[in-house]
Amino acid sequence: MGQYxxxxxxxxxxxxxxxxxxxxxxxxxxxxxLPSVSEEEKLPKEKFVVVSGIGCSSRLPxxxxxxxxxxxxxxxxxxxxxIKVARPELSVWQACGDGDALAIGGNHFIHAIRRNIxxxxxxxxxxxxxxxxxxxxxxxxxxxxxxxxxxxxxxxPFNPGSLVxxxxxxxxxxxxxxxxxxxxxxxxxxxxxxxxSVMEMLTNCVIFNxxxxxxxxxxxxxxxxxxxxxxxxxxxxxxxxxxxxxxxGMQLKVVTIGENGITEADILTHDAHCADPGLQLMLAEMxxxxxxxxxxxxRDVAADTYDKGVNRQVxxxxxxxxxxxxDELLRSGSTWEVV
Amino acid sequence: xxxxxIDVKDVVIRFAGDSGDGMQLTGSLFADMxxxxxxxxxxxxxxxxxxxxxxxxxxxxxGFQVHIGDGSVNTPGDFCDLLVAxxxxxxxxxAKWCKPTAMILVDDDAFDEAGMKxxxxxxxxxxxxxxxxxxxxxxxxxxxxTKESLKDSGMDQKAILKCKNMFTxxxxxYIYSRPLEYIYQYxxxxxxxxxxxxxxxxxxxxxxxxxYAANIQAIPNTYAVAKAADLPKGTYRNITGNQATAWGLIAxxxxxxxxxxxxxxxxxxxxxxxxxxxxxxxxxxxTMQAEDEIAGICTAIGASYAGQLAATTTxxxxxxxxxxxxxxxxxxxxxxxxxDVQRGGPSTGLPTKTEQTDLDQALYGRNGECPMPVVAAHSxxxxxxxxxxxxxxxxxxxxxxxxxxxxxxxxxxxxWRIPSMKDYPAIVPPFVSGELAEGEKFRPFERDPExxxxxxxxxxxxxxxxxxxxxxKNHAGVLSTDPANHAQMVAERAExxxxxxxxxxxxxxxxPQSGKLLVVGxxxxxGHILSAVSEVEGVSFAHFDYIxxxxxxxxxxxxxxxxxxxCELNSGQFARYLRGLFPGVDIRQxxxxxxxxxxVTEIVEAIQKEM
Numbered sequence: 001m002g003q004y005x006x007x008x009x010x011x012x013x014x015x016x017x018x019x020x021x022x023x024x025x026x027x028x029x030x031x032x033x034l035p036s037v038s039e040e041e042k043l044p045k046e047k048f049v050v051v052s053g054i055g056c057s058s059r060l061p062x063x064x065x066x067x068x069x070x071x072x073x074x075x076x077x078x079x080x081x082x083i084k085v086a087r088p089e090l091s092v093w094q095a096c097g098d099g100d101a102l103a104i105g106g107n108h109f110i111h112a113i114r115r116n117i118x119x120x121x122x123x124x125x126x127x128x129x130x131x132x133x134x135x136x137x138x139x140x141x142x143x144x145x146x147x148x149x150x151x152x153x154x155x156x157p158f159n160p161g162s163l164v165x166x167x168x169x170x171x172x173x174x175x176x177x178x179x180x181x182x183x184x185x186x187x188x189x190x191x192x193x194x195x196x197s198v199m200e201m202l203t204n205c206v207i208f209n210x211x212x213x214x215x216x217x218x219x220x221x222x223x224x225x226x227x228x229x230x231x232x233x234x235x236x237x238x239x240x241x242x243x244x245x246x247x248x249g250m251q252l253k254v255v256t257i258g259e260n261g262i263t264e265a266d267i268l269t270h271d272a273h274c275a276d277p278g279l280q281l282m283l284a285e286m287x288x289x290x291x292x293x294x295x296x297x298x299r300d301v302a303a304d305t306y307d308k309g310v311n312r313q314v315x316x317x318x319x320x321x322x323x324x325x326x327d328e329l330l331r332s333g334s335t336w337e338v339v
Numbered sequence: 340x341x342x343x344x345i346d347v348k349d350v351v352i353r354f355a356g357d358s359g360d361g362m363q364l365t366g367s368l369f370a371d372m373x374x375x376x377x378x379x380x381x382x383x384x385x386x387x388x389x390x391x392x393x394x395x396x397x398x399x400x401x402g403f404q405v406h407i408g409d410g411s412v413n414t415p416g417d418f419c420d421l422l423v424a425x426x427x428x429x430x431x432x433x434a435k436w437c438k439p440t441a442m443i444l445v446d447d448d449a450f451d452e453a454g455m456k457x458x459x460x461x462x463x464x465x466x467x468x469x470x471x472x473x474x475x476x477x478x479x480x481x482x483x484x485t486k487e488s489l490k491d492s493g494m495d496q497k498a499i500l501k502c503k504n505m506f507t508x509x510x511x512x513y514i515y516s517r518p519l520e521y522i523y524q525y526x527x528x529x530x531x532x533x534x535x536x537x538x539x540x541x542x543x544x545x546x547x548x549x550x551y552a553a554n555i556q557a558i559p560n561t562y563a564v565a566k567a568a569d570l571p572k573g574t575y576r577n578i579t580g581n582q583a584t585a586w587g588l589i590a591x592x593x594x595x596x597x598x599x600x601x602x603x604x605x606x607x608x609x610x611x612x613x614x615x616x617x618x619x620x621x622x623x624x625x626t627m628q629a630e631d632e633i634a635g636i637c638t639a640i641g642a643s644y645a646g647q648l649a650a651t652t653t654x655x656x657x658x659x660x661x662x663x664x665x666x667x668x669x670x671x672x673x674x675x676x677x678x679d680v681q682r683g684g685p686s687t688g689l690p691t692k693t694e695q696t697d698l699d700q701a702l703y704g705r706n707g708e709c710p711m712p713v714v715a716a717h718s719x720x721x722x723x724x725x726x727x728x729x730x731x732x733x734x735x736x737x738x739x740x741x742x743x744x745x746x747x748x749x750x751x752x753x754x755w756r757i758p759s760m761k762d763y764p765a766i767v768p769p770f771v772s773g774e775l776a777e778g779e780k781f782r783p784f785e786r787d788p789e790x791x792x793x794x795x796x797x798x799x800x801x802x803x804x805x806x807x808x809x810x811x812k813n814h815a816g817v818l819s820t821d822p823a824n825h826a827q828m829v830a831e832r833a834e835x836x837x838x839x840x841x842x843x844x845x846x847x848x849x850x851p852q853s854g855k856l857l858v859v860g861x862x863x864x865x866g867h868i869l870s871a872v873s874e875v876e877g878v879s880f881a882h883f884d885y886i887x888x889x890x891x892x893x894x895x896x897x898x899x900x901x902x903x904x905x906c907e908l909n910s911g912q913f914a915r916y917l918r919g920l921f922p923g924v925d926i927r928q929x930x931x932x933x934x935x936x937x938x939v940t941e942i943v944e945a946i947q948k949e950m
């Protein structure tokens with residue numbers, strides 16, 4: 001098709017996020033990604049639907065010139081599921097925050113993953129409740145001091161990657177808000193993936209949780225503290241591209257190429273398509289200071305989708321059915337005449 | 340033995356036993372057989388919440404009441420002519436439902452010391468203890484006879500004991516002159532594929548029960564109930580309310596040309612609607628057993644947004660969970676049918692018992708001013724029309740609609756004259772049409788000046804991209820916190836619902852059109868009130884199928900009577916609603932909140948008190 005540019009996906013609504021909020025960049029990436037998706041999937045713009053729940057990031061549908069549904073807290077995943085089951089030909093995108101998807105909407109989130117419904121979930125993780133002005137979320141670090149945890153939280157956070165991959169989700173990617181190019185790439189891949197795609201965007205909340213991802217997003221340290229995984233490529237990172245990941249027994253280990261006889265050949269090659277989630281789970285759980293945080297597409301495996309299954313069953317049952325309309329239904333089974 | 344067959348107008352039979360004794364099946368078979376024979380019919384399953392409550396205890400007693408007649412039958416009957424009690428607990432729980440002239444058939448083998456103790460009898464004669472010793476008692480060793488009947492069948496002891504209900508059914512068939520052929524056919528149909536080996540033994544035990552009843556001297560008379568003469572001509576079938584609800588939704592799907600989507604979560608007593616819909620994927624039905632009640636309604640809202648006829652089915656506690664999402668559907672102005680098969684509340688309450696206690700919740704149970712049309716079904720068969728009409732209102736007026744059913748209707752059954760779909764109206768949702776002018780933006784909340792209904796643009800419609808959601812918007816679909824806009828939108832949403840009244844049938848009065856007393860009901864009390872008013876002269880009756888909005892002539896009807904007696908299975912919710920709307924009307928109440936339907940006698944007494 002190739003008829004759209006990012007501008008076609010911008011609505012005429014004023015974007016009301018705080019200046020400097022990470023959500024702006026994610027929105028821009030999505031507006032850049034959808035023209036490519038449209039071209040690849042031969043889908044006109046009116047076939048895109050953007051759904052959201054409640055929270056700062058859930059305002060996103062208003063800023064997209066597509067069909068959009070800004071729903072209620074936590075329920076976006078259930079609404080997206082209904083849309084996709086009803087109309088599998090639509091491209092369904094969902095914006096939700098860490099509180100929306102993992103706290104109040106946690107149940108819908110895990111069941112979408114279990115069913116593998118073909119929707120694309122952009123999970124904005126700023127580790128805080130922004131719209132309600134600064135309470136801790138299910139991804140806030142242990143000990144986080146917020147308005148509802150003035151003495152620090154005493155509950156450990158979810159790692160969304162562990163949650164998705166641990167539940168054998170079929171697609172998980174992670175990225176930093178300002179990495180526009182990587183984010184666009186991830187979104188295009190997520191659209192290609194048939195099944196529930198979860199894209200965790202590590203976003204910065206300038207007002208209530210400024211710098212929460214700074215330890216990996218700071219340009220001075222980013223290259224050494226993150227690794228961008230690409231399917232089929234070596235797991236190499238670092239400012240000098242000399243660090244890599246290897247398996248040491250059952251554990252991952254960071255090594256330096258050229259030290260202790262390590263060569264590039266020793267470094268693991270990323271297999272996002274591997275059905276066994278074991279290694280991908282270890283990658284998702286990597287954190288500093290010993291490990292880089294994994295970015296990019298950690299897992300992307302093929303599996304049957306729920307929407308296809310539901311609609312295939314409708315077709316199969318219809319093909320064999322003896323009852324084809326309501327009049328026949330009403331007269332099926334035991335009936336009798338009163339004359 | 341010389342036996343006299345007495346013709347009777349109607350009989351009520353109550354089958355009662357342990358919840359594993361198969362009494363629901365026995366009762367249903369007796370009912371289906373009578374329906375096909377041509378009797379008028381009404382049934383009432385009354386069972387405990389536990390699948391297998393403690394064996395032999397009163398709390399574990401499961402009952403199924405069947406009322407058959409030679410004319411239309413409005414209710415399952417207050418008291419029974421025959422009580423079948425498979426154990427002492429069943430006798431104890433149900434003796435109070437026996438007419439003074441009733442027969443009581445018990446399995447003597449179950450009345451041993453242990454059984455009597457479990458049921459809490461303190462003397463040796465359970466009949467005297469319950470003051471029913473003067474009824475016609477048929478004390479038969481059913482367990483022993485069943486074992487004897489099937490001793491050469493090759494079945495194991497456990498399987499043989501499961502056939503006790505068939506022996507009992509055989510006896511009941513003898514007493515009421517029912518031919519066994521229908522049950523034979525049922526057994527063949529049900530078991531021919533998977534367990535053909537059980538067909539012959541079941542037939543044998545059924546037949547042995549029939550013959551045993553014919554041979555003993557304990558049954559003085561047998562009875563015959565003639566075919567119903569006053570039933571309108573046509574093709575009939577037996578139908579439960581839940582099945583009719585499911586079929587009504589499918590009918591609305593066909594008439595609107597939209598696929599049906601149902602997102603639900605299992606809950607008693609509504610589950611059978613989802614089960615029924617799941618069977619009919621061949622009719623363009625998609626069902627989704629969601630992860631919870633909220634996902635049930637939210638997937639339905641998603642399907643509705645995507646342009647399908649969407650429904651979610653539940654009972655009271657599920658409605659509580661869905662209320663925020665119902666508000667979203669009100670705000671987004673999307674069509675949706677929310678079915679509430681009411682049960683005893685609050686909280687988990689009485690899951691298997693019937694009530695009409697969710698009316699307030701249906702009318703008011705959402706945050707903000709959040710009006711939703713409320714439609715009520717009045718009999719098992721009427722659930723079909725009620726569901727169809729609820730869907731028609733939802734689709735044509737772009738609103739979620741609450742359809743109130745009741746456990747009594749959902750599980751109950753009646754012969755139903757099969758309608759023809761050509762007699763049902765088309766359903767025409769207000770879809771957008773045509774292309775927008777260059778630069779023109781779709782205004783999703785612009786309204787039809789007459790009905791105040793907005794237009795429906797579903798994803799995939801070129802040029803109509805727009806956003807809906809829970810936040811207040813203006814007609815253009817743009818977020819707005821403008822005070823005047825909010826006031827206007829609140830008023831318009833309420834007025835839109837009120838204007839549905841102009842397309843509703845007027846409230847009809849049965850009996851004198853004005854006078855001293857009008858008896859009023861809504862929902863599943865219809866049959867009981869109808870029976871009651873026909874026993875009292877000079878009293879009028881009006882039954883509400885539409886609760887919000889009310890039929891346009893409601894005020895006129897109510898004010899034509901000196902007094903209005905509102906009968907309902909709650910503490911007076913509809914009465915309060917009517918008082919608020921029609922303060923000049925003298926509204927009296929007849930209420931019952933016991934988890935049980937009315938007895939006709941209770942309503943008759945309440946009417947007589949007001950006359």
